Amino acid sequence: AKLRMAASAADGRAEAMRNAEAVAKQRANNRSAREEAANDLSAEYYGDDGVETFCQVEFAVGKLGMEITRNVITKITEGQAAELKVEAGWVIHRVDGEDVVPDKRTIAKAISGAMKRGPVKIGLRAPLTADFTHCAACNKFFALGSFEEAQLEKGPGVQMCSGCEEFADMGDFGD
Structure with a gap:
């Protein structure tokens, strides 16, 4: 019985x-495909x-x-996101081809539902260079100079560009 258990x-x-x-081979293939896509001149540009x-x-x-706020990745922790750069x-713009x-909560639900079927493809919007960052209010990327220092300190997912911050300071006119 012990031999059978050891063999099993x-x-x-x-x-x-x-x-x-x-799994390691598949990840290596995915990584090389991403690197090829990064050098693709026919890449999709948004905005x-x-x-x-x-x-x-x-x-x-x-x-x-990774951790998210609204639809913005705020922190990369140890795991797949770090490996995938x-x-x-x-x-986060799409989950398995569907806009989110x-x-x-909606994004987490979409991702967990997609993972029940297997690997999940997440479509991400990213700035072309590190000189741009995302405004949470208008959902666009702007140059760092378009943000007040206090807003940049708040971090991704919460920071607002100067125009949106000024509009927010005026008050809520939707009453």
Whole structure:
């Protein structure tokens, strides 16, 4: 009985190693495809000003390794997002090809539902350079000079450009 258990455990470990190799190979293929896409001259550019781009990232089933506020990635933790070179400040725009509203719960629900079917493809809007950041109010990317220092300190997902901040200071006229 002990020999049978030991053989069964060894078979289980061997199967896990084969699966781990397949997952590592798939991740390497995904990584090389992303790198090729980064150099693609026919990439999708979003926004009126041409300061942002759209990229699609495939996450395996499991923890994503990121925190979000509304639809903006605010923090990258250990896990897939770091491996896939996703950055804080990027905006979640699509989940498995479907546009999502800028709401954390709705996005989490869409991602968890998609993960029940397998790996999930998340469409992200990202600035072309580090000189641009996202305004949470108007949902656009602007140059860093368009933000007050106090707003930039608030971080991604909450910061507002000067125009939106000024409008917010005027008060709520929707009553």
